[in-house]
Amino acid sequence: MKLKDDRKVELIYQAALKLVARKGLAGITMGDISREAGIATGTLYVYFTGKDELINALFACSRANSVQVAFRGYDPSQPFKPGFRTVWMNILRYKLQHFEEVVFVEQCFHSPYITTETREKARELAAPFFDLIERGQQEQLVKQADTGLLLTFIMGALNELVKQTHYSNETLSKRKIDLTFDLCWDALKA
């Protein structure tokens, strides 16, 4: 017998992401996805029971990916600020490199495809970020405000920056990146 091809799932994901970033979640069809992926429409249904499942799976995958890289190189024994910087940079770099995921996740949040279950699992993934900010608060380096509020503020700013950068299709210079980090840090610092 023939086995499922894991690379094909990846192919499908990439096709869907690309199309959503270009035309929005409202503008993609199963036909579009299969064409972009270079496979037959029917094959999509070998890997997913339908459009809903495809999008839920891609959503879960996208969220997990972005969190996974965030703490790469983070050393808790380091002082807080450079540690925070490492994580912040990881997130920014990831979002810039995976712009399509950023758009896709955003579009999914208010959409009929994502189930509450999928949405809740995504929420849980944010726990390490809360821990990080709380550490900064314990060390009196970060404002004693609602942690969720601070996180929201930073993530919103980052997301918008990435979108704006993509639109203006400049590459974000090191100078601009450092500057934006300063904006974030000045906002957070006690």
Added chain:
Amino acid sequence: MKLKDDRKVELIYQAALKLVARKGLAGITMGDISREAGIATGTLYVYFTGKDELINALFACSRANSVQVAFRGYDPSQPFKPGFRTVWMNILRYKLQHFEEVVFVEQCFHSPYITTETREKARELAAPFFDLIERGQQEQLVKQADTGLLLTFIMGALNELVKQTHYSNETLSKRKIDLTFDLCWDALKA
């Protein structure tokens, strides 16, 4: 003869906004909109040539509305910080009260409905915000960084805050609002 009813356009807009905030741009049909608005599907085509035009018109309208209220009560002869605070508050208040517009505009940005023409007109509306930040820079109160970058940062943070607030369905307390303003101001200030 019978005349077109301006309130009906408003009714259609409200219905569409409500549905998009609930189910996303991908999840609304002309049938849904007419049902929610309490009118017949055919009537939609009296007021709009089709779905594309409806959504483009609503997008343009939503953007214009939010800008229109931003400078209410702003007095250029006032010092910069309180003036900036007034505008910032106007924007926050508007976004909180018109959450559905926030979601709608966001979803539209990457969608097959919005024409480049509509998108460009929306961009032009941002000019007064640039002017405001530039004033702060001239007075040495705001960091000498790319103005667009600063604006993007602030607007992204505000948007995310509004979305997060809506999700957690708490009302944003005065304390939290003041706190978030401090985050913004600390980020911007030279």
Added chain:
DNA sequence: AAGGTAAGCGAATAATTATTCATTTATGCG
């Protein structure tokens, strides 16, 4: 190497949704 099993295909079908249109209803105008 051969057989069996599941992937892969894409045209056909089913379901959904945008749009039209014949008809009815409301209202401004003489």
Added chain:
DNA sequence: CGCATAAATGAATAATTATTCGCTTACCTT
């Protein structure tokens, strides 16, 4: 008041899109 005109209706139609299915192809197992 009654006609003319355009809005309003919603069932019918057209267009689009998700999903299925009979068939072919690839490849794993023995």
